[in-house]
Amino acid sequence: MVHEILSYEFMRNALLAALLSSVACGIIGSYVVVRRIGFISGGIAHTAFGGIGLGYWLGVNPLLGVIPVSLLAALGIGLLGKKAKVSEDTAIGTFWAAGMAVGVIFIGLTPGYAPNLFSYLFGNILTVPSFDLWMIFLLDAVIVATAFLFQKELLAISFDEEYASVSGVPSTAFYLLLLSLIALTVVVMVRVVGIVMVIALLTVPAAIARRFSRSLPAMMALATVLSLLFSVIGLWLSYLFNLASGATIILVAAAAFLLVQLAGFTRGSAAER
Template sequence: MEFLQALAEHDFLQRALAGGLLASIGCGIVGSYVVVQRISLLAGAIAHAVLGGMGAAWYFGIDPLAGALVAAVFAALIIGWVKLRFAEREDTAISAIWALGMAIGILFIAKTPGYSVDLIGYLFGNLLMMSSSDLQLIAALDIVILVLTGLFFRQFLAVCFDPEFARVRGLKMERYYLLLLVLVALTVVMLIQVVGLILVIALMTLPAAIAGRFTVSLGAMMGLAILLGMAFTAGGLAISYAPDLPSGPVIIVLAGIAYLLAALLRRGRR
């Protein structure tokens, strides 16, 4: 009740809730692809490579989210190209991008004068500091994800379930696979504002993993994952408000508990 009363009075809480709900849309759609395709490790490398772009942007006085967006897309394309061309060394490339991005980011942060408190917020999430421009960015990224998913849903479906057959039929699977990784990169940038860079993969995968246990089609999985993401972000924000806890970790704890309960429920039904 205290949270609901504060929500009616304070604009920053309204923006935080709106940001969490908007981010859940892209999270549910792209997270379903990540879970089905089993590319959470690639998504993790993209997420951690973002720190390099954020650190460089902070050093040169640019918006860190702009640097994150450029770094995320660049890392996605590099990792995807290495996976497609040099599959036998995929794990090494993923580890290299993961470590290199974080190392570059740390070096730029170390050379930036002053205490980089804003970057610390990006690392661990700062949902309560959501601004109107952040909401506009998340909404724009949601629109891009929805449009691309609507245009290439069948192609992405083929990438996830039967790429060899689609390749025989003449589809350029490499292009759609790289495009899918770009969508992952956009979602990573979107979720940084909600739960931070460190926890971004958990929020991307947990709602979709739960939804996958109770649905039989990719479209239904996406829809349920979106609803679960909204429930987790709204619930985590409400639970963390009164005790003044960081909202990002509370959201992930809530999603993690739900995942464990879903696994136990599924096992009990079996």
């Protein structure tokens, strides 16, 4: 059966997309979890819908619209939260809704029907075209290289931002860099699980990995493996039962999360902690 599945090009592309997105989401998701910026990441992802609308309106690949808009959202939310006297969740909420609104307006302005709109919202890993795969690969390379080159600074601002500043690290700049990497990760994952559900795959594998990791690199490696596992299992289940692939992947991840939490809970109460 494996041979049968792999004989389809769309299946090979799907598995490749799952692998590439898992690498980005394992590395960046770990930062999201330890730095506790899940809600910001959700805001960036939803704002990115404006980019999809922009792409449709301009008549280009919607993913190309997502890149600038999600980067803009990352910088906007980051700077508003840091510099302005606006509480961070207010900034996130505003960007979140405004981005979605811009997307809806642009799609409304675009004559005719917006094809595949559903797949950008909720993902469809079975229909990743080769061009998108190449783009995902390139963004993945940028994300991995940046995270590798600046790992000591990113670790420092994630653990103790004040100390990083005292040590001469431009911590606001690196915080914005981290948010930008999250934005690019969103682009990588749109095809797999869609912008609405990106947040789950960005946080769940890393959150599970943290329970079993003693260092950030170990956490990233485990999160990558878990993300790949959830994607492949989800893909397989959606193939077997003819379900929406993005939603199935998310439900697999959520089920694993619940199981791990329950296991930890029963073990914790047994030890009476």
